[in-house]
Amino acid sequence: MKTKFTFLFALMLCFAATMQAQFTAQGKIIEASGEPLIGVSVLVKGTTLGTITDIDGMYSIMVNSSEAELEFSYLGYKSSTIIVSADSPGGDITLAESTNQLDEIVVTGLATNVKRSNLANAVASIGASEISGVTSQPTMEGALYGKIKGADIRSNSGAPGGGMSVKLRGVTSIFGSQQPLYIVDGVFMDNSTISLGTNVVSAAAGGGNTASNQDDASNRIADLVTEDIESIEVLKGASASGIYGSRAAAGVVIITTKKGKAGKNEVKLSQTFGLLSATRLLGQRNYSPEAVDALGGTAALAANGLTDYENELYGNTGLLSTTQLSFSGGNDQTTYYVSGVYKDEEGIVENTGYTKGSFRANIGHQLTDRIKLDVSSNYINAQSGRGFFNNGNTNTTVGYAQAFTYPWENLFPDANDVYPAGGAGSNILETTAKVTNDENVNRFINSVNATAQLFTRDNQSLKLVGTVARDQYNLETQAIFPRSLTFFSADGSLGGASILGNTRSTINRLAGFLVHDYYTDSGMNFTTQVGMTGEDFDRNTIITTATDLNGVETSISQAANQASFQNQIIQKDRGFFVQEEVNFNDKVFATIGLRGDRSTNNGDASKMYYYPKANIAVNLHEFGFWNVDSQINQFKLRAAYGEAGTFANFNDRFNLLNGTVIGGSSGLTSSTLRGNSSVGPERQKELEIGTDIALLDNKVSIEITYYNKNVDDVLLRAQIPTSTGFTSEVV
Numbered sequence: 062m063k064t065k066f067t068f069l070f071a072l073m074l075c076f077a078a079t080m081q082a083q084f085t086a087q088g089k090i091i092e093a094s095g096e097p098l099i100g101v102s103v104l105v106k107g108t109t110l111g112t113i114t115d116i117d118g119m120y121s122i123m124v125n126s127s128e129a130e131l132e133f134s135y136l137g138y139k140s141s142t143i144i145v146s147a148d149s150p151g152g153d154i155t156l157a158e159s160t161n162q163l164d165e166i167v168v169t170g171l172a173t174n175v176k177r178s179n180l181a182n183a184v185a186s187i188g189a190s191e192i193s194g195v196t197s198q199p200t201m202e203g204a205l206y207g208k209i210k211g212a213d214i215r216s217n218s219g220a221p222g223g224g225m226s227v228k229l230r231g232v233t234s235i236f237g238s239q240q241p242l243y244i245v246d247g248v249f250m251d252n253s254t255i256s257l258g259t260n261v262v263s264a265a266a267g268g269g270n271t272a273s274n275q276d277d278a279s280n281r282i283a284d285l286v287t288e289d290i291e292s293i294e295v296l297k298g299a300s301a302s303g304i305y306g307s308r309a310a311a312g313v314v315i316i317t318t319k320k321g322k323a324g325k326n327e328v329k330l331s332q333t334f335g336l337l338s339a340t341r342l343l344g345q346r347n348y349s350p351e352a353v354d355a356l357g358g359t360a361a362l363a364a365n366g367l368t369d370y371e372n373e374l375y376g377n378t379g380l381l382s383t384t385q386l387s388f389s390g391g392n393d394q395t396t397y398y399v400s401g402v403y404k405d406e407e408g409i410v411e412n413t414g415y416t417k418g419s420f421r422a423n424i425g426h427q428l429t430d431r432i433k434l435d436v437s438s439n440y441i442n443a444q445s446g447r448g449f450f451n452n453g454n455t456n457t458t459v460g461y462a463q464a465f466t467y468p469w470e471n472l473f474p475d476a477n478d479v480y481p482a483g484g485a486g487s488n489i490l491e492t493t494a495k496v497t498n499d500e501n502v503n504r505f506i507n508s509v510n511a512t513a514q515l516f517t518r519d520n521q522s523l524k525l526v527g528t529v530a531r532d533q534y535n536l537e538t539q540a541i542f543p544r545s546l547t548f549f550s551a552d553g554s555l556g557g558a559s560i561l562g563n564t565r566s567t568i569n570r571l572a573g574f575l576v577h578d579y580y581t582d583s584g585m586n587f588t589t590q591v592g593m594t595g596e597d598f599d600r601n602t603i604i605t606t607a608t609d610l611n612g613v614e615t616s617i618s619q620a621a622n623q624a625s626f627q628n629q630i631i632q633k634d635r636g637f638f639v640q641e642e643v644n645f646n647d648k649v650f651a652t653i654g655l656r657g658d659r660s661t662n663n664g665d666a667s668k669m670y671y672y673p674k675a676n677i678a679v680n681l682h683e684f685g686f687w688n689v690d691s692q693i694n695q696f697k698l699r700a701a702y703g704e705a706g707t708f709a710n711f712n713d714r715f716n717l718l719n720g721t722v723i724g725g726s727s728g729l730t731s732s733t734l735r736g737n738s739s740v741g742p743e744r745q746k747e748l749e750i751g752t753d754i755a756l757l758d759n760k761v762s763i764e765i766t767y768y769n770k771n772v773d774d775v776l777l778r779a780q781i782p783t784s785t786g787f788t789s790e791v792v
Contacts, residue, residue, distance in 0.1 A: 182300055192204045212227060212229050237709070251534070255602060262555065301313075301703065321396035345367070348468075395427070399423075437508045530570040536566070537563055565600070566598075591637075595633075606625075679697065681698065692757055719731075731787075737791040
């Protein structure tokens with residue numbers, strides 16, 4: 062009996078000691094004005110225990126020790142820590158606003174984030190205020206211009222509605238894509254440039270250049286509206302983007318849209334207006350009387366005088382307007398952000414312009430204590446009148462013909478609205494007045510991201526992150542070149558052209574990740590993630606062209622000649638990745654990872670290609686030997702290595718067949734390009750080293766980066782003897 066009593070007494074003592082070692086830390090988080098901050102992250106340092114503040118800024122968290130250090134962090138505010146104990150369990154904490162980016166959380170991986178001060182790569186981050194807070198940009202890629210170090214952003218033309226190329230750290234491929242991968246809330250975006258079919262008139266792809274995008278088409282990332290974007294992270298090279306495998310050689314642009322926050326419901330209405338005009342025209346060339354006479358223009362000069370046709374084309378002023386109405390708010394369980402945006406851009410050239418309407422709904426819901434859903438849905442309609450510009454080999458595109466138009470020519474219509482022929486091969490004023498070249502796109506972008514906390518302990522946790530995403534659009538194009546155009550008056554001309562195009566594109570993505578966090582008493586923290594991804598791509602383009610139009614009719618069915626072109630691309634990609642991150646008290650941060658990909662674009666669709674990555678960052682200012690009173694607030698050394706790829710083109714692995722007529726019956730002939738049945742992805746290897754320094758209370762920052770990039774297995778098209786039956790082959 063005595064033994065039982067002793068055992069019970071000891072058990073009670075242990076229970077009492079345990080109770081004494083546990084307490085509830087609680088308090089309120091406010092900003093400098095005294096307003097409560099909702100959604101502040103509260104973490105017990107060295108553990109996985111955490112919570113967020115409620116609608117009143119209050120927090121409450123059970124601490125399984127007699128004393129602990131709490132860390133408070135919130136986007137846009139300086140992080141703060143306090144020591145709490147059973148005798149002093151918390152209190153009101155005031156967070157100060159911060160202009161320092163060192164504590165900013167950067168999205169760099171498929172399922173994890175990294176604090177900027179621990180980054181081992183030069184990752185560019187752009188916030189909402191930089192994207193649309195100063196000047197409202199018509200397109201998303203236009204908003205990036207001048208904001209990313211090491212990025213070459215160029216407009217392919219001045220036509221409204223986009224048409225920009227973005228190159229990060231130079232050229233990554235010759236015949237493959239050189240554009241970065243765009244990811245919006247987990248959705249892989251199609252940024253294809255779809256041919257409009259106007260090459261039949263411009264012959265832009267002649268002269269040995271077989272590029273299909275010289276007919277001034279826009280790229281599809283232009284569909285996004287900047288007003289709904291919260292942040293953009295740009296992973297510039299393989300050392301940072303290698304975790305995305307065979308689509309990341311040209312870099313990755315990760316876009317996060319705005320979400321609702323628990324608290325007071327907000328309704329915002331904004332209206333902006335602007336004017337669009339050419340910054341500086343080249344001006345009119347001065348011709349001497351001798352030069353005019355040598356060009357046969359003396360009589361025309363006397364009759365017509367001089368006209369600045371550059372100013373006639375581009376000297377106009379267009380009106381820009383952007384209207385946005387948004388609703389946001391929520392509570393501890395559900396948050397929402399709903400936005401409608403309408404943009405209208407008048408082009409500075411006659412009959413050009415761009416309009417775009419967007420509706421977005423982002424809903425976040427805490428299903429249970431362990432499961433959270435984030436649903437994002439976006440519908441976009443964009444319409445553009447692009448005019449007839451860019452390269453041409455028939456002197457019919459406006460910009461090209463304008464360069465060869467003399468100022469003493471008379472290109473204006475007479476009283477009956479009849480235009481004279483232009484001396485350059487076409488009348489540029491007639492072309493802008495009569496040619497129709499329109500795009501109309503309807504796009505749906507949807508994603509569901511789910512996070513399930515599988516288990517949580519004091520020093521470790523395991524969560525499952527899943528993503529289902531879809532990007533789908535329908536692009537309709539129409540180009541009409543009336544028969545009445547003077548450049549169709551010559552015998553043997555096309556006699557007018559009517560071109561209709563339709564493209565349906567769908568990208569489906571399914572991804573799942575397991576993320577395990579483990580904390581040790583020594584301050585060494587480990588984050589392990591493993592996951593699988595799958596993407597299915599299906600794009601089908603049909604372009605129907607009619608020439609030799611019947612009088613003023615523009616109907617394809619009433620033209621003398623009709624031709625159709627179809628290009629369907631179906632691609633299935635599957636991949637996996639594993640990654641380990643090690644963080645030693647924010648002093649040393651290291652990552653090692655491996656990505657594996659296979660694709661139906663490869664000659665062997667079942668073969669897996671592997672892309673390793675590794676990096677390390679050392680924060681010298683976090684070590685004890687650093688003088689806390691130093692004017693140098695950050696001194697970080699970093700190094701990174703990574704590999705990434707570029708998928709082979711859809712048709713590189715086989716010989717294309719073209720339809721023809723043989724002996725009055727339908728048949729097939731092989732194209733002149735011979736495919737390669739063993740083709741695989743191009744491979745980029747990149748080494749990056751650098752340092753980040755922050756001075757004078759983080760008011761001055763210095764970033765120094767050196768990188769060395771090599772691209773292997775470059776896909777080329779080599780000439781081969783015509784005796785083979787081909788003129789070139791994929792090598």
